[in-house]
Amino acid sequence: MTDHQIKAPTTNNDVDAQTLKPSVNYLAWSGPIVTLVGALSYFLYFVQFANLRDFPWVNLPLVALGLFCSVAGVWRAFSNAGYKFLSRALASVGLLFSLGLGVLFCFYIFSLSYQMPGVEGVSQIADTAPSFSLPDENNKTVQLTDFRGKNLVIAFYRGHW
Amino acid sequence: MKDLGADVLAVSVDSPEKNRDVVEKAKLGFPILSDANCEMIDGYGVRHIGASMEGGDIARPAVFILDGDGTIVWRMITDNYRIRVRPETIVEQLQQLAK
Numbered sequence: 464m465t466d467h468q469i470k471a472p473t474t475n476n477d478v479d480a481q482t483l484k485p486s487v488n489y490l491a492w493s494g495p496i497v498t499l500v501g502a503l504s505y506f507l508y509f510v511q512f513a514n515l516r517d518f519p520w521v522n523l524p525l526v527a528l529g530l531f532c533s534v535a536g537v538w539r540a541f542s543n544a545g546y547k548f549l550s551r552a553l554a555s556v557g558l559l560f561s562l563g564l565g566v567l568f569c570f571y572i573f574s575l576s577y578q579m580p581g582v583e584g585v586s587q588i589a590d591t592a593p594s595f596s597l598p599d600e601n602n603k604t605v606q607l608t609d610f611r612g613k614n615l616v617i618a619f620y621r622g623h624w
Numbered sequence: 625m626k627d628l629g630a631d632v633l634a635v636s637v638d639s640p641e642k643n644r645d646v647v648e649k650a651k652l653g654f655p656i657l658s659d660a661n662c663e664m665i666d667g668y669g670v671r672h673i674g675a676s677m678e679g680g681d682i683a684r685p686a687v688f689i690l691d692g693d694g695t696i697v698w699r700m701i702t703d704n705y706r707i708r709v710r711p712e713t714i715v716e717q718l719q720q721l722a723k
Contacts, residue, residue: 579684582701584669589697592690593667597635599655600643605633607694614630614721615690616714619670619683622636 485545491536491554498529498561502568519572526565533561592617630689630718635659637682659683670701689717697721 505522509515515522533554540546540554586593592615596606632654636643643656657664665671665683672684689698698717 579702580672585686585701586668586688586696586699588699589695592688592694592696593664595657595659595664595667597657597659597664598640599657600640600647601655602640605655605657610631610690611694612692614692614718616630616632616718617668617688617690618632618634619665619668619686620634620636621672621675621682621685622638622642 485543488536488540488546488550488554490532490539491550491557494529494531494533494536495557495560495564496529497532498526498564501525501529502564505568522568523572526568530561530565533558630721633657635664635683637662637665637680687714689714689721691721 501522501524504525505519509519509521514520537551537554537558540551546554592607594607596604599605634652634654634656636656636658637660638646638656638658639660640658643658646652647656659665662671662681662683665681668686668688670683670686671681673681675682675684684701686699686701688696691697698721700713
């Protein structure tokens with residue numbers, strides 16, 4: 464019988480189950496990530512789908528989910544004594560990030576995109592269409608008079624980001 | 625829309641080179657005009673001040689239908705720039721015109 468393999472406990476924590484280091488705080492980590500994915504994917508992908516662009520049926524719930532995870536992660540970090548200062552601080556920062564991003568996203572969706580100029584200055588029905596002379600994508604000049612005798616659809620758009 | 629006897633034009637502040645990319649990628653069957661100084665945009669009253677990503681001016685989304693005499697017969701401007709005109713709406717309007 465040998466006893467040189469017996470390891471003595473290094474601290475009392477090994478024995479006290481309540482303060483055993485808990486697993487990674489997945490909630491606190493996934494919160495900001497889900498919020499970020501929710502917000503970014505709106506601009507990078509979902510805007511292509513008219514119904515999802517007009518109201519963010521996919522992205523708003525995603526952002527809300529991310530925020531929920533962050534809140535749950537912070538609650539877990541602070542209610543479980545196994546999480547030390549760094550874990551708690553990180554969870555809190557994650558929550559702040561999710562909150563900030565969530566607020567920005569909602570601001571954009573519900574407020575910013577409604578801030579359009581008034582329509583008083585816009586050309587009206589029955590007006591004579593203002594003339595123009597501009598280069599097309601091949602640098603060839605196109606003018607209003609080119610279209611005399613034909614119906615014309617003019618679509619103004621914002622251009623690219 | 626060509627079948628309904630109408631021509632189509634798009635206008636934005638982007639450069640002709642940028643517009644060529646868009647025409648090729650989207651295989652648009654119509655030209656895009658480059659209005660970098662907002663001349664035409666101002667002509668039609670659709671300038672949106674400070675709305676580009678860099679804070680410059682761009683066009684607000686708007687569609688106008690002109691008849692053969694150059695009179696505006698229909699227009700659509702949105703109060704929310706994310707909500708755009710649907711092509712079907714324009715086709716309907718053109719069909720009305722053709723009657």
